[in-house]
Amino acid sequence: MSSVHLEPQDLPDPASPNHGMTLAAWVLNVGIVIGAIVAGTGMMIEAGAVLWTGVVIIGLALISGGVLRALGYGQPLK
Numbered sequence: 001m002s003s004v005h006l007e008p009q010d011l012p013d014p015a016s017p018n019h020g021m022t023l024a025a026w027v028l029n030v031g032i033v034i035g036a037i038v039a040g041t042g043m044m045i046e047a048g049a050v051l052w053t054g055v056v057i058i059g060l061a062l063i064s065g066g067v068l069r070a071l072g073y074g075q076p077l078k
Helices: 023-044 048-073
Strands: none
Touching: 023 048
C-alpha cells in the first residue's frame, strides 16, 4: 500500500480529447518513423547518402509539423 495521498487539486489537467489526433501530429510522427527507417537502413548498408537522406526526412518532418501547428492543424496552446 502506498503512503502517497494525492488530492484532486494536486493532479494534472486531463489531456484534450484530441490529444495526438491532429494532422500536425500525424505528419510529424509518420515523417520521423520513415526518416528513422531510411537512416537505419543507410547505417546497415553503410551508405552515407541514404543515412543523410533519412536525417533530412526527419528534419523536414519537424519543420512541417511545426508549420502545420502554426497554421492551426495541431493541438491548441493553452
